[in-house]
Amino acid sequence: MDEYQVIESKSPVFYDKYERKAELQHQTHYCPGCGHGVVHKLIAEAIADMGVQDRTILVTPVGCSVFAYYYFDMGNVQAAHGRAPAVATAVKRSNPESIVIGYQGDGDLAAIGTAEIVHAANRGEKITIFFVNNAIYGMTGGQLAPTTLVGQFSTTSPWGRRPSNEGYPLRMAELLATLEAPVYIERVALCDNKNIMKARKAVRKALELQRDGAGFSFIEILSPCPTIWKMTPQEARKWIEEKMLAVFPLGVFRDRKLAPMADGVPQTTVTKLLGLDKPLEVVTRPMAVKDSQPDLTVKIAGFGGQGVLLLGQILAEMGMREGREVSWLPSYGPEMRSGSAHCHVCLSKERVGSPVIEHPDVLIAMNEPSLHKFSKMVEAHGTILYNNHKLPAGLPPCEAKIYCVPASEIADGLGTTKATNMVMLGALLELTHTLPRETALALLKAKVRNVKLLDVDCQAIDAGMACLRKQLGSSTDAHAHDGELAPCS
Amino acid sequence: MRQLCKGNVAIVKGALLAGCRSYYGYPITPASEIAEAAAEYMPQVGGTFLQAESEVAAINMVYGAASAGLRVMTASSGPGISLMQEGISYLAGSELPCVIVDVVRGGPGLGNIAPEQSDYFALVKGGGHGNYKNIVVAPASVQEMADLTRLAFELADRYRNPAVVLTDGFIGQMMEPLELQAVESVQPEKPWAVKGTRETRKNLIASIYLEPDELEAHVRKLEEKYKKAAEVESRHELYRAEDPEVLLVGYGITSRVLRSVVDMMRKEGVRAGLFRPITLWPFPAEALRHAARRAQMVLVVEMSTGQMVEDVRLTLDGRVDVEFYGRTGGNVPMADEVCKELTERMGMTAEWGV
Ligand SMILES: Cc1ncc(C[n+]2csc(CCOP(=O)(O)OP(=O)(O)O)c2C)c(N)n1
Ligand code: SF4
Numbered sequence: 001m002d003e004y005q006v007i008e009s010k011s012p013v014f015y016d017k018y019e020r021k022a023e024l025q026h027q028t029h030y031c032p033g034c035g036h037g038v039v040h041k042l043i044a045e046a047i048a049d050m051g052v053q054d055r056t057i058l059v060t061p062v063g064c065s066v067f068a069y070y071y072f073d074m075g076n077v078q079a080a081h082g083r084a085p086a087v088a089t090a091v092k093r094s095n096p097e098s099i100v101i102g103y104q105g106d107g108d109l110a111a112i113g114t115a116e117i118v119h120a121a122n123r124g125e126k127i128t129i130f131f132v133n134n135a136i137y138g139m140t141g142g143q144l145a146p147t148t149l150v151g152q153f154s155t156t157s158p159w160g161r162r163p164s165n166e167g168y169p170l171r172m173a174e175l176l177a178t179l180e181a182p183v184y185i186e187r188v189a190l191c192d193n194k195n196i197m198k199a200r201k202a203v204r205k206a207l208e209l210q211r212d213g214a215g216f217s218f219i220e221i222l223s224p225c226p227t228i229w230k231m232t233p234q235e236a237r238k239w240i241e242e243k244m245l246a247v248f249p250l251g252v253f254r255d256r257k258l259a260p261m262a263d264g265v266p267q268t269t270v271t272k273l274l275g276l277d278k279p280l281e282v283v284t285r286p287m288a289v290k291d292s293q294p295d296l297t298v299k300i301a302g303f304g305g306q307g308v309l310l311l312g313q314i315l316a317e318m319g320m321r322e323g324r325e326v327s328w329l330p331s332y333g334p335e336m337r338s339g340s341a342h343c344h345v346c347l348s349k350e351r352v353g354s355p356v357i358e359h360p361d362v363l364i365a366m367n368e369p370s371l372h373k374f375s376k377m378v379e380a381h382g383t384i385l386y387n388n389h390k391l392p393a394g395l396p397p398c399e400a401k402i403y404c405v406p407a408s409e410i411a412d413g414l415g416t417t418k419a420t421n422m423v424m425l426g427a428l429l430e431l432t433h434t435l436p437r438e439t440a441l442a443l444l445k446a447k448v449r450n451v452k453l454l455d456v457d458c459q460a461i462d463a464g465m466a467c468l469r470k471q472l473g474s475s476t477d478a479h480a481h482d483g484e485l486a487p488c489s
Numbered sequence: 490m491r492q493l494c495k496g497n498v499a500i501v502k503g504a505l506l507a508g509c510r511s512y513y514g515y516p517i518t519p520a521s522e523i524a525e526a527a528a529e530y531m532p533q534v535g536g537t538f539l540q541a542e543s544e545v546a547a548i549n550m551v552y553g554a555a556s557a558g559l560r561v562m563t564a565s566s567g568p569g570i571s572l573m574q575e576g577i578s579y580l581a582g583s584e585l586p587c588v589i590v591d592v593v594r595g596g597p598g599l600g601n602i603a604p605e606q607s608d609y610f611a612l613v614k615g616g617g618h619g620n621y622k623n624i625v626v627a628p629a630s631v632q633e634m635a636d637l638t639r640l641a642f643e644l645a646d647r648y649r650n651p652a653v654v655l656t657d658g659f660i661g662q663m664m665e666p667l668e669l670q671a672v673e674s675v676q677p678e679k680p681w682a683v684k685g686t687r688e689t690r691k692n693l694i695a696s697i698y699l700e701p702d703e704l705e706a707h708v709r710k711l712e713e714k715y716k717k718a719a720e721v722e723s724r725h726e727l728y729r730a731e732d733p734e735v736l737l738v739g740y741g742i743t744s745r746v747l748r749s750v751v752d753m754m755r756k757e758g759v760r761a762g763l764f765r766p767i768t769l770w771p772f773p774a775e776a777l778r779h780a781a782r783r784a785q786m787v788l789v790v791e792m793s794t795g796q797m798v799e800d801v802r803l804t805l806d807g808r809v810d811v812e813f814y815g816r817t818g819g820n821v822p823m824a825d826e827v828c829k830e831l832t833e834r835m836g837m838t839a840e841w842g843v
Contacts, residue, residue: 075683078695083549090553098685119542276671328664353749
């Protein structure tokens with residue numbers, strides 16, 4: 001196979017030989033008179049002059065310019081149709097020292113990729129977008145683009161663009177200029193040499209701004225597509241001047257500096273962040289959990305705001321600190337919005353199977369609807385703790401034993417309804433004897449920073465324990481901490 | 490040390506220990522805590538968190554960061570995963586490693602936010618266009634959310650391919666003890682990455698091969714890679730499966746229900762065992778054939794109308810009766826319910842408290 005060299009003098013930013021088949025290696029894949037070639041030259045020239053070839057990364061679109069990487073001797077990332085601004089966003093954020101160029105056609109940028117360009121611009125990504133507007137889909141053979149002119153024929157607007165059907169041409173430069181973050185937005189045209197020189201300056205300025213870390217820059221380039229427009233290159237240039245300029249006026253739509261923005265996130269290490277540098281606080285256990293202690297499953301249900309989920313979490317965390325396997329499964333989503341909440345807690349000596357409890361040992365019903373809804377599910381030997389002093393009328397018979405613990409009332413008496421869940425925790429500790437009170441206190445101490453609140457929580461736990469102890473009466477033995485509770489704090 | 494941790498949060502913790510410092514995503518229940526944890530953690534350790542304008546943008550940002558050779562992740566649920574499929578195909582085609590988490594919710598359409606396992610087809614079988622595979626791991630506990638996320642990053646890099654953590658709303662939302670090793674992963678060199686440096690200037694990230702022969706060569710190369718991964722990377726777990734007459738097969742949250750089922754059936758004198766795929770692709774086919782070799786019946790249980798069961802049937806190829814039981818809509822099959830199904834299908838009678 002013959003080796004071909006590109007003969008004309010060309011920018012060092014272009015490869016000497018293009019990655020194309022044999023006889024095509026010396027020429028681009030663009031049609032004669034195509035604007036893409038001109039834009040490529042302007043970019044290559046600016047990059048060469050700025051001396052930033054090594055650190056420039058080109059993000060290419062899907063469209064006629066998909067093969068731009070054949071030519072540009074620089075880092076190349078080929079993006080999905082319309083997504084170059086999203087890809088470029090992360091390329092730049094991952095390589096903050098680099099100069100990242102997004103190169104897009106009008107279908108790519110103004111149709112399928114509208115969201116990506118608007119948001120990249122709005123975030124003020126420190127990238128440069130070159131938007132080649134040729135008012136048509138070139139690569140796919142001449143379909144309507146969002147920038148196709150009214151009355152302009154395309155293969156998918158066979159009667160010309162009709163605003164009644166396709167709306168009006170989209171002006172991206174103007175649209176993006178409504179945003180706060182972009183620093184430079186200009187529309188240029190490749191209609192004659194004078195305007196090409198203007199385009200050259202705009203391209204250069206956009207890249208220089210990026211080099212200097214200024215912010216998001218966007219150059220829209222009205223560009224000829226003689227092939228699809230079915231014109232000679234000369235006619236095509238003329239058509240830009242005569243038709244496109246009326247719809248897409250040239251000019252600078254934005255040119256300003258942004259005030260410096262503080263980032264202000266405190267820095268740390270992963271080890272510290274994940275708490276891996278601290279051992280778990282040791283729990284004193286005057287009343288050690290015996291191995292013979294049975295596993296425990298608890299369902300807690302009530303209104304949102306009653307501390308249902310938190311009570312479950314505390315229970316699970318206590319279990320964990322006592323060396324058990326535990327799981328906590330909450331209700332989530334819209335159910336919570338309707339005001340009800342429930343969670344399932346399993347404490348087990350062995351790996352927890354399903355975290356969904358069919359038949360809990362204990363149901364803590366924080367309100368009447370929960371009692372009605374879940375009482376039948378409780379194990380025959382199980383227990384229900386109900387947040388009230390008496391059972392509601394019409395409760396269907398169930399085999400579980402029910403204790404009324406007026407937790408909200410007790411909590412109110414202590415000065416805050418918020419402690420309702422802690423009263424219930426106390427009652428549960430008294431009922432099950434599975435977990436020691438001290439563990440609960442140690443845990444709360446670690447979690448609740450407000451001393452007053454902590455005190456109320458401790459009192460609530462004790463009140464809950466006392467309330468249940470009264471009801472259990474002589475049926476349970478007086479146990480270790482009866483009458484000699486350690487002080488709360 | 491042990492800490493009580495939410496499944497979704499454990500994913501981010503595992504990712505941090507894997508050296509991931511880049512997160513691009515879009516909120517969706519029941520996966521949002523992953524984005525929230527990443528938003529909190531990533532910037533504090535010099536990383537990047539960005540809430541994208543859509544899942545489409547998010548997956549393409551993942552593509553951008555992966556191009557730069559960074560360990561990068563995103564997370565979503567059903568509808569968002571559907572939007573990401575084009576991007577996932579590009580990632581696979583361009584051989585870019587990354588981790589994608591799907592906290593599966595009920596579908597199709599908007600469905601609901603309750604847990605399901607109905608995205609198996611979408612992620613294990615491809616979902617995007619073209620000849621590619623995702624590596625897919627399926628955690629069954631909070632601990633595994635962290636551990637398998639870490640593994641996913643390693644496998645993704647090893648095979649230069651997207652890796653998926655396929656989990657569900659329950660594992661994502663639940664809390665369990667989590668134990669983390671304070672050692673960060675060593676990351677491999679990525680000489681192919683585009684970093685905006687002299688050394689990487691000639692690098693190209695792309696999935697386009699216009700010539701049929703070139704594309705075929707590329708696809709064959711991917712195929713070879715997948716063959717190799719299939720040989721060595723499948724993982725599974727067995728529970729009381731030495732001599733099963735009935736082999737239960739389930740992954741993720743379902744496998745935990747099935748553990749209880751195994752114990753309950755054994756109490757009834759039925760030799761039941763559990764086979765849990767940990768990797769869904771590569772599917773642990775060889776191990777499953779071995780585990781099922783003496784079984785009279787295999788029962789696959791999923792929170793779907795039957796997706797993984799197709800792989801089980803293909804694997805066992807008619808050698809044994811493969812039954813299926815599925816729940817959908819966010820209903821998690823209860824142990825009692827599965828025992829009843831199982832005994833009925835075995836022609837036994839037993840009392841289960843359903
Ligand atoms: C998701 C997707 N949809 C459609 C296409 C087909 N497609 C390729 S290029 C293109 C339009 C290109 O037009 P434009 O962006 O104006 O670029 P030009 O070719 O005119 O330079 C389309 C629709 C694709 N590649 N991907
Ligand atoms: S079809 Fe149009 S845009 Fe595409 S290469 Fe030819 S002239 Fe250029």
